Amino acid sequence: MAAASGGETSQTLDRGLTVLTLLAKSEDGLTAADLAERLSTARPVVYRLLRTLEAHDLVTHEGARYVLGFGIAELAGHLQPRLQATVQPILRRLSEKTDSTALLSVADGDQALLLLTADPPHATFHIAMREGARHPLTVGADGVAILAGRPESEDDAEDVRVARRRGYAVSVGALQPGAVGIAAPIRVSDWATASLGVVQLGVEVNDALVPVVMDAATEAAALLSGPRLSGQQPR
Known part of the structure; x- marks a missing residue:
């Protein structure tokens, strides 16, 4: 041993x-x-x-x-109820704080799968994201954030390398014209399989949202990997 x-x-x-x-x-x-x-x-x-x-x-x-x-x-199918119970409240708070659509994406092979979303409760207009939608991991802030949460590879695109240095990814019009995305990897190991982020109408990234998104991703990682889910208290 x-x-x-x-x-x-x-x-x-x-x-x-x-x-x-x-x-x-x-x-x-x-x-x-x-x-x-x-x-x-x-x-x-x-x-x-x-x-x-x-x-x-x-x-x-x-x-x-x-x-x-x-x-x-x-086995992965049994994870979704846990993700919903753990991450959905975080998404709701993130959506309300940023006045944006908040989303949880997971890696499914070489694609990003949009698993959970939360709409901003007070926004007059917002980007509607469809749960179950897919796109390449290399496109969009959510997919790039997942790749950035993995060990460095010589095949990494420049936006993945930049996101790894920053700790978050951004995209402007990558999946939809007039949409800006910010996402951070959910780190429960050295091989990220999920990211948490926001998307809103615009053509420029609002830097003030970055720490809010990163804090939310950190909170999700702590809850998903910590002992509190089983009713135990941290030592």
Whole structure:
């Protein structure tokens, strides 16, 4: 067992979770040999991990290449009620503070999926965002923020690099003419899968909204990763 800052951890479980993470990052899947090299471990160990993950529908294989299984989607489906209960109140407050449409987007492959929205209660006009809408991660502040919340890659576009340095992403007219977006990644690990942001009518970014958006994303990350969701108090 490997020592960690919070105590001991299971090396086998850690390797299994690392396999899932590696497969999530690979669009074309990976072979057992690929995984053994990246895990710096013997191939028989990797095969045992893969067989166990397959038994739980978390991994499947197409020929010699392994990809994530549909069990991952089933688990992710149970996350939405938690997100709604945790993040929706934050979105409502953010929308009211900024007089903008607030939104939570999640990564679904190479696309950003608009999962939750909150409309400004007192705005005469606002941008209407449809829950369930999709667009490429590389387009729009919400998708760019997700990419910026991940480790640096040589394939990163310049707007992703800028957003990573700033801690937030902005877009003007990227998804809809006359719409300005600001978003920050929700960081519960070093591989962001969600972002929280606002979109409003305009052609220029209102810098005063940036810290409000970043604070909201930080609050969401703390609630989603903290022990309070299970009724425990932080130590």
